[in-house]
Amino acid sequence: MAILIDGKAIAADVKAGVAEKCAALKEKGIEPALAVILVGEDPASQVYVRNKARACKACGMKSHVIRMPEETTQEELIAKIREINADDAIHGLLIQLPLPKHLDEAAALSEVDWKKDVDGFHLMNAGALLSGQASVLPCTPAGCIELLKRSGVELKGANAVVIGRSNIVGKPMALLLLQENCTVTVCHSKTKNLGEITKNADILVAAIGRAKFVKADMIKPGAAVIDVGINRLEDGTLAGDVDFEEAEKVAGWITPVPGGVGPMTIAMLMENTVRAAEAQAK
Ligand code: NAD
Numbered sequence: 652m653a654i655l656i657d658g659k660a661i662a663a664d665v666k667a668g669v670a671e672k673c674a675a676l677k678e679k680g681i682e683p684a685l686a687v688i689l690v691g692e693d694p695a696s697q698v699y700v701r702n703k704a705r706a707c708k709a710c711g712m713k714s715h716v717i718r719m720p721e722e723t724t725q726e727e728l729i730a731k732i733r734e735i736n737a738d739d740a741i742h743g744l745l746i747q748l749p750l751p752k753h754l755d756e757a758a759a760l761s762e763v764d765w766k767k768d769v770d771g772f773h774l775m776n777a778g779a780l781l782s783g784q785a786s787v788l789p790c791t792p793a794g795c796i797e798l799l800k801r802s803g804v805e806l807k808g809a810n811a812v813v814i815g816r817s818n819i820v821g822k823p824m825a826l827l828l829l830q831e832n833c834t835v836t837v838c839h840s841k842t843k844n845l846g847e848i849t850k851n852a853d854i855l856v857a858a859i860g861r862a863k864f865v866k867a868d869m870i871k872p873g874a875a876v877i878d879v880g881i882n883r884l885e886d887g888t889l890a891g892d893v894d895f896e897e898a899e900k901v902a903g904w905i906t907p908v909p910g911g912v913g914p915m916t917i918a919m920l921m922e923n924t925v926r927a928a929e930a931q932a933k
Contacts, residue, residue, distance in 0.1 A: 653876070653902035656802050658794075662914035665797065666710050669921040673711040676928055683928035684713035685743040685769065685920075686735050690728065691721040691751045695883075700747055706917045712924060715741065721751055728754060729762050736764040742931050743769035743924035748819070766931065769923040772819065780826055786930070787923050792824035794915030795856060795877045796831065802904055804854065804875040806831040812849050814838045814865070814892070815858030820879055824856055845869070857892035867897035875904040879912050 673683050685707055689700050700716055707714035717731060728750075735744050744767040750756050760768075765775040771789035779785040799806060811833035815821035825837045833854065838845055846869040849855055854875045857865050862882035870876060880892030891908030899905050906912055 653899045653905040654802065655899075656798050656875075656877075656904055656906045656911060658798060658906055658911040658914045661798060661801050662794075662918035664801075665915070665918035666706065666921055669710045669712075669918070669925050672925045672929065676925070676932065677711070679932065681928060681932050682713050682740075683743075683925050684715065684741045685745070685924045686715040686717060686738075686741045687745050687747055688717045688719065688728070688731060688735075689747045690719045690723050690754065693749070696747045696749075702917055703745075703920060706921055707924075710921050710925070712921065723751075723754070725754055725758065728759055732759065732762045736762075736767065739931075741767070742928035743767055743920075745770045745920070767927060769920055769927055770819075771823070771923070777818070777823075780823060783830060787926065788827065788919070789819060789823040790919040790923065791820050791858075791879060791912060791916045792827050793922075794912055794919045795824060795879065796827050797919070798877060798906060798912070798915055799854065799875060802875070804904060806833055806854070809833045809853040810836075810851055811854040811856070812836045812838060812852035813856045813858065814845070814849065815856075815860075815879070817858065820858040824858065824879075828854070828856075859892045861892055862890040863892070863894035865893040865898065867894065867901045870898055870901045872901050873903035874901075876902040876906070877912065878906050878908050881908060881913060 687700050704714045735741055744763050760772045765773040768776050771787045776787050811828040813821050813825045816837050816839045825835050828835045849869040850871050856877045858879035878891035878893040882890050884890050889909050
């Protein structure tokens with residue numbers, strides 16, 4: 652049976668460290684603050700935003716949730732981003748994705764002041780990550796690396812396979828694994844013989860968005876399996892991209908869904924925000 656990687660416990664540990672840093676900043680008269688812009692009524696986004704605000708409170712950080720109506724125009728959104736960029740009392744700004752279809756996501760993200768870009772999605776930060784100079788790492792992939800390291804998984808020289816090539820998970824995940832000296836393969840919807848490739852992975856990261864897609868016969872015995880997927884099943888429960896029940900019998904380590912990568916994403920967001928506040932205080 653695989654060792655269960657307890658994302659909740661590791662996230663709590665990370666957030667405790669953030670709370671200490673927040674307390675130290677407050678002694679210098681700085682209250683770290685995160686602003687989240689939420690456009691529209693997407694139910695999943697509402698939950699994520701609520702969880703982020705709750706985490707801020709737990710870390711002793713201020714949070715501002717800016718709710719904008721579904722019919723918000725690109726100009727109105729940009730104006731709001733600029734207003735927050737100019738506000739010295741706010742250190743981190745994130746735009747909750749996905750935005751309503753009529754809005755240009757890439758244009759909005761590039762409008763965020765890169766020093767306040769705690770999601771690490773700004774082109775400046777994405778470029779810094781590519782060249783190994785990043786000061787802020789995208790929260791979900793950074794959380795996955797933290798889970799692996801704190802679980803004692805050997806990264807150096809490991810064969811790592813990432814399924815998914817999105818800008819927010821798959822691609823930055825591959826870059827971070829490369830930085831940790833893994834040999835990295837990125838798979839996607841056009842990959843041939845996917846199972847043959849994943850079977851060679853010492854570390855397998857699934858970021859696909861398809862419930863229970865990764866089966867036991869795709870996993871190398873003893874591998875570390877990190878499940879990024881969050882999929883809502885018909886009965887209302889959540890499932891990852893990995894068929895957990897099958898996979899835990901083969902894998903060496905595995906993250907559950909929920910309670911794996913999800914809590915770490917928020918913990919890393921807290922870490923990025925307090926770091927942004929520290930950097931801006933200098
Ligand atoms: P995305 O839709 O942008 O990307 C999915 C990727 O999966 C694509 O690159 C695609 O090529 C690949 N893919 C699709 N079908 C495939 C197939 N049959 N075989 C191989 N590859 C295939 O999604 P995303 O934003 O990267 O998110 C992926 C999943 O992770 C989703 O379930 C999302 O909800 C979840 N997610 C979780 C967190 C978290 O904090 N836990 C954060 C972000 C995303």
